[in-house]
Amino acid sequence: MEDAACRDVDPELFFPISDRGPGAQQAAEAKAICGRCPVRDRCLSYALDAGLDFGIFGGLTQEERRELTRRRRTADSESSTGAGAA
DSSP: OTTOTTTTSOGGGGSOSOSSTHHHHHHHHHHHHHHTOTTHHHHHHHHHHHTOOSSOBTTBOHHHHHHHHHHHHHHHHHHHHTTTOO
């Protein structure tokens, strides 16, 4: 994406090998770049639509994207069954 804040950043930054120690710092740095990115939402949508399993996209790690997907599915399921309706 041409307008992405990460366009001139080493892509390896967005693929930390761990979520602890130096990997956690690396993820925080990547998320900081995403936080000021004008195409953050499009990047996240791309990762979700493509089912990307690794890396930070749209400011979320793979685990955070999995959790977001789970929450969306639960909300969709509840709305289609009427669960939670008052």
